[in-house]
Amino acid sequence: MKTTFVVPDDLEPARRADDATAVGDVIPPHNKRCFGCGPDAMQGLHLQAIAGEGLTATAVLEVERRFAGGPGVIHGGILASAFDEMMGLTNMLMGTIAVTAVLDVDYAAPIQVGTSLRMDARVLGLRGRKVYSEVVAYDAATPGDPLAGGHGLFVVVDPVDHFTRANARP
Numbered sequence: 123m124k125t126t127f128v129v130p131d132d133l134e135p136a137r138r139a140d141d142a143t144a145v146g147d148v149i150p151p152h153n154k155r156c157f158g159c160g161p162d163a164m165q166g167l168h169l170q171a172i173a174g175e176g177l178t179a180t181a182v183l184e185v186e187r188r189f190a191g192g193p194g195v196i197h198g199g200i201l202a203s204a205f206d207e208m209m210g211l212t213n214m215l216m217g218t219i220a221v222t223a224v225l226d227v228d229y230a231a232p233i234q235v236g237t238s239l240r241m242d243a244r245v246l247g248l249r250g251r252k253v254y255s256e257v258v259a260y261d262a263a264t265p266g267d268p269l270a271g272g273h274g275l276f277v278v279v280d281p282v283d284h285f286t287r288a289n290a291r292p
């Protein structure tokens with residue numbers, strides 16, 4: 123992978139919340155209409171992330187024809203959405219809500235329609251309100267070199283305050 127995203131080397135450790143989703147269970151959608159994880163988002167990705175040990179989670183995205191960009195391959199924005207969601211859901215295992223400030227995607231190889239794309243996400247650590255996370259994607263059928271990877275810088279917010287202000291019309 124050739125990312126230029128800089129992860130500080132002196133991150134503070136992040137901690138799994140005591141009441142976080144149990145290992146092996148699906149992390150519940152944070153919003154039923156979320157494009158990434160919401161069951162009611164008709165055109166969405168419907169990602170179901172399984173909580174792992176610590177601050178990790180895994181999901182499989184079936185790369186459907188409706189996700190195409192170039193002929194026969196996934197659209198870059200769809201992959202970015204999936205990565206954003208995977209890291210956002212994984213961050214929730216800390217028991218906080220963090221929104222994306224920076225999203226970095228390394229498109230290492232074309233990903234064909236029909237691929238079962240396994241995505242492994244984890245929280246790398248904290249710096250104050252900043253959360254650094256990463257995700258790596260593989261072909262679930264033929265694991266080998268990663269097909270893509272992503273990093274995110276998320277910022278912890280008070281969700282009621284953040285979304286109330288975000289929805290206010292000037």
Ligand SMILES: CCCCCCCC/C=C\CCCCCCCC(=O)SCCNC(=O)CCNC(=O)[C@H](O)C(C)(C)COP(=O)(O)OP(=O)(O)OC[C@H]1O[C@@H](n2cnc3c(N)ncnc32)[C@H](O)[C@@H]1OP(=O)(O)O
Pocket residue numbers: 152153206207210211219220221222223224250251252275277279281282283285286
């Ligand atoms: C009605 C009630 C509802 C209640 C219930 C709701 C439940 C919902 C549950 C869950 C939802 C989310 C689940 C995850 C979904 C997937 C993630 C997404 O897709 S999120 C969508 C896309 N992202 C945005 O829309 C953010 C838009 N941006 C902002 O709102 C602000 O810019 C924000 C919050 C990111 C930062 O604003 P500041 O004013 O709070 O904080 P500042 O001081 O600017 O930044 C804090 C630190 O971060 C750095 N920072 C911020 N932006 C940066 C950047 N672009 N590059 C580098 N550093 C940055 C700053 O330099 C600062 O660092 P230093 O503490 O000084 O070291």
